[in-house]
Amino acid sequence: MTMLLPVSGKEMCKILEKLGFKKIHQVGSHVRYVHSDGRRTVVSVHGNEELSIGLIKEIMRQVELSREDYEKLRNEI
Template sequence: MPKLPILTGDEVIKALTRIGFQSIRHKGSHLRLKHEDGRVVTVPVHRGKTVGKGLLLKILRDAELTQEEFIRLL
């Protein structure tokens, strides 16, 4: 299993939009993305701060992506 890189919320959003996730709501410092097949993911967008490892794993579970698939999107 590859090691997850340290990423900002913007970098996570950019990777998810490459596979078809689209922004459906931005409330406060969180952006909600939805895929056409119904998957929904919420990503924190705190400028200059990174997404923690546990939260990134939760985002990947919600997006139904493996770590390897996600790393290929970067």
């Protein structure tokens, strides 16, 4: 199993939008996303600062995103 490569908060937002998530609210640097099927998550956006691997894994769990799909989408942005 390969190690997850990190992305910035901005890049994670692009990945979520490609998956059909819509930005519903933002307070400061925290952006809330929701999908039409009810899945939801929050992304912390601090410029181009990379998200921690733990946070990326938690977002992937919340949005039911596989490691393979994450890597594919990360390479597309």
